[in-house]
Amino acid sequence: MNIVELIKEKKLLEAKQELMKHNAIDIAQLFEELEMEDVVKVFRLLPKDMASDVFTELDRDQRAHIVQSITDVEISNILDDLYMDETVDVLEELPANVVKKILKNTSQDRRNLINQFLNYPDSSGGSIMTIEYADLKKEMTVKDALAHIKKTGIDKATINTCYVMDDNRKLEGIVSIRKLILSDFDVLIKDIMTTEIIYVNTLDDQEYIAEQFKKYDLTTIPVTDNEKRLVGIITIDDIIDIIDQEATEDFQRMAAMEPNEEEYLKTNVWTLAKHRIIWLLVLMISATFTGNIIQKYEEVLQSVVILAAFIPMLMDTGGNAGSQSSTLVIRGMALGEIQLKDTFKVIGKELGVSVIAGLVLSVVNFLRIYFLQKVDFFVALTVCISLFFTVVLAKIIGGILPLAAKKLKLDPAIMASPLITTIVDSIALILYFSIAVWLLGI
Amino acid sequence: MNIVELIKEKKLLEAKQELMKHNAIDIAQLFEELEMEDVVKVFRLLPKDMASDVFTELDRDQRAHIVQSITDVEISNILDDLYMDETVDVLEELPANVVKKILKNTSQDRRNLINQFLNYPDSSGGSIMTIEYADLKKEMTVKDALAHIKKTGIDKATINTCYVMDDNRKLEGIVSIRKLILSDFDVLIKDIMTTEIIYVNTLDDQEYIAEQFKKYDLTTIPVTDNEKRLVGIITIDDIIDIIDQEATEDFQRMAAMEPNEEEYLKTNVWTLAKHRIIWLLVLMISATFTGNIIQKYEEVLQSVVILAAFIPMLMDTGGNAGSQSSTLVIRGMALGEIQLKDTFKVIGKELGVSVIAGLVLSVVNFLRIYFLQKVDFFVALTVCISLFFTVVLAKIIGGILPLAAKKLKLDPAIMASPLITTIVDSIALILYFSIAVWLLGI
Numbered sequence: 001m002n003i004v005e006l007i008k009e010k011k012l013l014e015a016k017q018e019l020m021k022h023n024a025i026d027i028a029q030l031f032e033e034l035e036m037e038d039v040v041k042v043f044r045l046l047p048k049d050m051a052s053d054v055f056t057e058l059d060r061d062q063r064a065h066i067v068q069s070i071t072d073v074e075i076s077n078i079l080d081d082l083y084m085d086e087t088v089d090v091l092e093e094l095p096a097n098v099v100k101k102i103l104k105n106t107s108q109d110r111r112n113l114i115n116q117f118l119n120y121p122d123s124s125g126g127s128i129m130t131i132e133y134a135d136l137k138k139e140m141t142v143k144d145a146l147a148h149i150k151k152t153g154i155d156k157a158t159i160n161t162c163y164v165m166d167d168n169r170k171l172e173g174i175v176s177i178r179k180l181i182l183s184d185f186d187v188l189i190k191d192i193m194t195t196e197i198i199y200v201n202t203l204d205d206q207e208y209i210a211e212q213f214k215k216y217d218l219t220t221i222p223v224t225d226n227e228k229r230l231v232g233i234i235t236i237d238d239i240i241d242i243i244d245q246e247a248t249e250d251f252q253r254m255a256a257m258e259p260n261e262e263e264y265l266k267t268n269v270w271t272l273a274k275h276r277i278i279w280l281l282v283l284m285i286s287a288t289f290t291g292n293i294i295q296k297y298e299e300v301l302q303s304v305v306i307l308a309a310f311i312p313m314l315m316d317t318g319g320n321a322g323s324q325s326s327t328l329v330i331r332g333m334a335l336g337e338i339q340l341k342d343t344f345k346v347i348g349k350e351l352g353v354s355v356i357a358g359l360v361l362s363v364v365n366f367l368r369i370y371f372l373q374k375v376d377f378f379v380a381l382t383v384c385i386s387l388f389f390t391v392v393l394a395k396i397i398g399g400i401l402p403l404a405a406k407k408l409k410l411d412p413a414i415m416a417s418p419l420i421t422t423i424v425d426s427i428a429l430i431l432y433f434s435i436a437v438w439l440l441g442i
Numbered sequence: 443m444n445i446v447e448l449i450k451e452k453k454l455l456e457a458k459q460e461l462m463k464h465n466a467i468d469i470a471q472l473f474e475e476l477e478m479e480d481v482v483k484v485f486r487l488l489p490k491d492m493a494s495d496v497f498t499e500l501d502r503d504q505r506a507h508i509v510q511s512i513t514d515v516e517i518s519n520i521l522d523d524l525y526m527d528e529t530v531d532v533l534e535e536l537p538a539n540v541v542k543k544i545l546k547n548t549s550q551d552r553r554n555l556i557n558q559f560l561n562y563p564d565s566s567g568g569s570i571m572t573i574e575y576a577d578l579k580k581e582m583t584v585k586d587a588l589a590h591i592k593k594t595g596i597d598k599a600t601i602n603t604c605y606v607m608d609d610n611r612k613l614e615g616i617v618s619i620r621k622l623i624l625s626d627f628d629v630l631i632k633d634i635m636t637t638e639i640i641y642v643n644t645l646d647d648q649e650y651i652a653e654q655f656k657k658y659d660l661t662t663i664p665v666t667d668n669e670k671r672l673v674g675i676i677t678i679d680d681i682i683d684i685i686d687q688e689a690t691e692d693f694q695r696m697a698a699m700e701p702n703e704e705e706y707l708k709t710n711v712w713t714l715a716k717h718r719i720i721w722l723l724v725l726m727i728s729a730t731f732t733g734n735i736i737q738k739y740e741e742v743l744q745s746v747v748i749l750a751a752f753i754p755m756l757m758d759t760g761g762n763a764g765s766q767s768s769t770l771v772i773r774g775m776a777l778g779e780i781q782l783k784d785t786f787k788v789i790g791k792e793l794g795v796s797v798i799a800g801l802v803l804s805v806v807n808f809l810r811i812y813f814l815q816k817v818d819f820f821v822a823l824t825v826c827i828s829l830f831f832t833v834v835l836a837k838i839i840g841g842i843l844p845l846a847a848k849k850l851k852l853d854p855a856i857m858a859s860p861l862i863t864t865i866v867d868s869i870a871l872i873l874y875f876s877i878a879v880w881l882l883g884i
Contacts, residue, residue: 269794327697352711
């Protein structure tokens with residue numbers, strides 16, 4: 001019988017035994033299947049140290065529910081067991097009155113620290129770091145250092161990298177636990193520490209910090225204040241979340257939405273709608289320019305009605321061709337592979353690709369509509385010449401616009417499919433009708 | 443004067459001194475600015491251990507160039523210094539004749555190992571693991587273990603997690619270096635090791651492995667064969683590359699391209715074109731169905747030509763509305779937040795969101811075209827009713843198709859903007875003309 005069933009049948013003792021066979025993450029996952037009323041009941045079955053491990057893995061609603069249902073002492077017990085970054089994460093998600101209640105039960109020192117953390121800007125180094133790092137002094141021997149770690153290491157987020165500071169907490173060097181273990185006991189820390197340190201500032205943006213991790217294959221990074229005093233460290237598990245989050249933001253922006261950090265299934269309909277409507281409106285209104293172009297060429301359409309039949313194909317192909325280019329450039333920029341200085345290289349590549357793609361598409365299309373659909377030769381020619389130039393222009397515009405956005409300090413990701421499509425639509429139509437007027441002599 | 447300038451002026455000694463102030467990754471970055479003819483010259487300035495570190499960070503072309511320009515002994519020296527996964531990565535990128543030349547200089551044992559690695563399927567656990575892990579026995583004391591690590595640790599990819607195996611190399615437990623350091627010297631490994639191990643198989647897909655890292659906040663994972671014998675480990679720095687790579691693949695598929703692992707700027711125009719043309723062709727041909735619909739309603743268009751002016755707006759808005767939904771669902775599925783069993787939840791959410799978005803867009807559009815553009819009341823009504831239903835259908839289709847793709851064992855990412863746009867276009871037009879016929883009595 002599985003745990004959820006045991007709980008439903010109120011066999012709590014058996015449920016507890018079953019629970020203890022699992023790790024905190026799997027238990028947290030199991031909580032997702034529980035009814036809200038059972039959440040607190042099951043949570044209280046967990047031994048103290050397991051309780052806080054499970055707590056950090058629960059989702060926002062369940063955390064809030066638990067905090068509001070348990071005693072102040074129980075809350076303090078959980079929060080005391082959490083690392084500083086987790087504590088702050090939890091507090092940020094809770095309603096203000098609950099936070100007040102919790103802070104009341106916290107020591108003055110820790111309260112000050114928490115308030116300092118809550119004041120770091122969103123997505124800054126300060127807001128994602130934790131303060132539980134292993135600290136050493138450069139005069140220590142390896143033996144001293146290992147003894148110091150043994151004494152204090154239990155509370156640290158990681159001891160895989162240790163940080164060497166002077167008396168003013170200024171960061172002087174780092175030394176890996178591996179180096180400590182591989183070195184002889186009487187060697188001094190200052191002789192084995194690395195002084196060439198990759199570090200970030202409390203105010204650096206998380207995207208920049210993630211780049212440092214990737215570039216230097218780090219698993220932790222020290223965070224310093226403006227005086228280069230060590231104030232915390234960031235560990236790689238948080239960076240993985242940030243990498244996913246930044247990619248998700250790009251996906252959302254590229255599909256013309258305001259980014260939303262919450263999981264889709266956990267976001268309510270109003271919030272989902274709010275994040276989507278503004279861009280839909282903007283793009284809808286922009287698309288009316290395209291309509292105006294068609295209106296302007298009403299006479300052309302009326303004399304050769306068949307021309308209307310190729311409008312969707314032209315518009316869609318132009319949009320797709322442009323989106324391909326903009327997607328590659330936006331992603332390349334996000335990964336740091338394409339920079340502003342590469343603008344001419346991008347134009348060169350897109351010109352080459354678009355000429356090839358444009359030729360292939362035009363020829364295939366010509367064969368199809370002239371021989372299969374038996375369309376008039378000059379109409380077919382009009383369609384295919386327009387198609388060729390649409391693809392070329394779409395790809396060059398798609399390649400340039402993300403770089404232009406960057407130049408203007410905008411997010412390149414907004415220059416994606418929907419916006420490119422709207423822009424390319426107008427160009428495709430003007431080209432199409434102009435070529436029609438010229439070739440068909442309307 | 444910077445290093446590149448020093449090299450250009452052939453001040454190699456000074457260049458070497460300057461180089462030694464930097465770490466391997468920064469030196470590798472500097473290589474990107476060098477002319478190909480200087481690459482080998484500068485590479486030979488590096489001391490032996492630094493040379494292999496820099497080598498793994500260089501790009502494919504430069505690696506191949508170096509390997510083909512240096513002596514066999516130099517190649518062996520570099521490869522001997524690399525971890526197995528790096529060696530295999532390097533070999534996979536080199537031309538076959540160069541690989542042959544290298545393998546000739548390798549011991550039989552290592553050659554067998556390399557061949558085994560080269561045989562693991564692409565993107566499998568076996569192909570990304572490395573074999574340099576710290577191994578312990580459960581009968582060791584902590585003191586023995588630390589001594590063993592001290593003796594062998596220098597060659598290991600990481601010692602932060604150590605692996606306990608029986609005599610048949612069967613994985614029995616893991617113990618972190620932290621636990622070793624925090625434990626007393628005479629404690630037995632078997633008493634502190636964790637036996638509840640998260641591990642993967644050599645044949646597991648890298649996407650699944652990355653999910654395990656995220657789910658359990660791991661920094662390494664053991665890789666076993668079908669008999670649960672330990673054959674290697676995967677470290678988190680490789681996982682970060684995989685997470686980026688998987689997201690990039692999704693970006694590319696969602697913009698209707700065949701995924702391409704190479705960096706944009708390093709891919710030639712033909713390859714770029716090849717990855718884009720097939721989908722452009724497929725979508726172009728699909729878009730002709732939309733053209734056929736317009737042709738079918740030629741008479742309607744001829745009697746109320748103004749209707750043509752709203753076609754781009756309807757098509758674009760439908761496409762955008764659908765892409766928003768499909769993007770959220772595709773990304774949610776990639777992150778494991780949305781599963782097949784959530785299909786009805788997704789439909790419910792999209793129905794709600796689309797009714798809100800559809801209403802807002804229709805009302806705004808009605809006000810604009812009726813009052814500002816002075817379009818006939820019934821035409822305005824036709825446009826807005828079509829718009830509403832297009833948005834609703836687009837969002838529901840956008841939400842369902844990625845899930846349907848998964849059900850059919852296809853990649854959900856192909857059900858993105860371009861394909862959704864093509865499908866929604868047809869629906870939007872049929873709706874539009876049907877409502878026009880009905881409301882305007884054509």
